[in-house]
Amino acid sequence: MSLAVVSVAVGAGLQALGMPSAMLFAALACAIGFALSGRAPARIPRPAQLTAQGVLGCYIGTMIQSHTLSTLGSRWPAVLAAGFVTLLLSVIAGALLGRHRDTDSLTGSLALVAGGSSGLVAITRELGGDERTVAVIQYLRIVLVTLTLPAVAALYPHPPGAAMGTAVIADRPWWADVLFTVGCVAVGVTVGRLTHLPAGALLGPLVLSAAVGLWGVAPGLTVPGPLVALGYLAIGWQAGLGFTRESLAHLARLLPWAVGLIVALGAASAALGLALSAATGTSALDGYLATTPGGLYAVLAVAASSNVDITFVVAAQITRVVLMLFLAPWAARGFSTWRARHAEADSPDTAHARA
Secondary structure: OHHHHHHHHHHHHHHHOOOOOHHHHHHHHHHHHHHHHOOOOOOOOHHHHHHHHHHHHHHHHOOOOHHHHHHHHHHHHHHHHHHHHHHHHHHHHHHHHHOOOOOOHHHHHHHOOOOOHHHHHHHHHHHOOOHHHHHHHHHHHHHHHHHHHHHHHHOOOOOOOOOOOOOOOOOOOHHHHHHHHHHHHHHHHHHHHHOOOOOHHHHHHHHHHHHHHHHOOOOOOOOOHHHHHHHHHHHHHHHHOOOOHHHHHHHHHHHHHHHHHHHHHHHHHHHHHHHHHHHHOOOHHHHHHHHOOOOHHHHHHHHHOOOOOHHHHHHHHHHHHHHHHHHHHHHHHHHHHHHHHHHHHHOHHHHHHHO
16 A cells, blocks of 8 residues: 555656656656565556556557548558658667677567557566566656657757647546446457457557547547556556566666667667658658657657647657557567577587587
8 A cells, every 4th residue: 555655646746747657657666666675565466467458558549549540641651661660670779688698689679669668568577578677678768768859859940830630529428438448448358368469458458449439439538547547557566566686786787788779769760750751741850759769748748839740740659659569569579589599599509419
């Protein structure tokens, strides 16, 4: 109970300061502190973990709206290509991180995937990675991007004006959002796990809630803020409770290498933004904000105050996040398997057996 009280208090303070994913960071930091002091619970119950993943997946799915995605029009191929290239850059950076002696290739790949950070933290354990390392490096990426975003965006020429999208707002009772969330989580988690979908507890509700939004069955339905906050808290606690003094020591050795790769990934994404701008006829600032590798809410805040085509930026960012969440587990697991087979083939014992 004390962990929950402290986490909520710290998260509320961080939210007041405008920090992105404040509850996730607060839960992670507080759980680490409680774990190192020996006053933390052993673990988060499995049903709570799956429910938190489902709530987060449902929340991400509600961002996928037809009126937003339709604004891409003929620019779809370029945006999809940018998303795939971002995934490729993330996997390459993760592969380099995975070569560090204090981590493995699967964990490295997931830690530097540029999108869906909280979702990736939530599913890392299921994929066989170290969720503690992924949580710290993913949040480090978000913080670095968020801190540098306004300064970097200020270097770009700002367009004089742009079309702004309007969201569909429905007049509905509060319990409609609760029923929508409970239904998407219950059905989505069940279907995701029965079909053996990787990270099914997250991706099942995501697909279901996105389908409801795209079909226009009930416009404007969303996940209530308190449920999103509870989901963030559970995911942060799940990652933070596994920390020990030994794990923090190996993370300290890993962080300088991780920071360098995050900066390199940001620079590569900025270059990709210029290419996207040239391919779609949008401004250079539009391209940069559309391909920024993380900090979605900071990106939207800058976009809203910069007279850019915010509907294009939102659609491109959502496309990136969805691609990362769906394809990153397969890409990370595939790379890890390939590297393990390659290492086995090159081992002295294997070479001796062949001889």
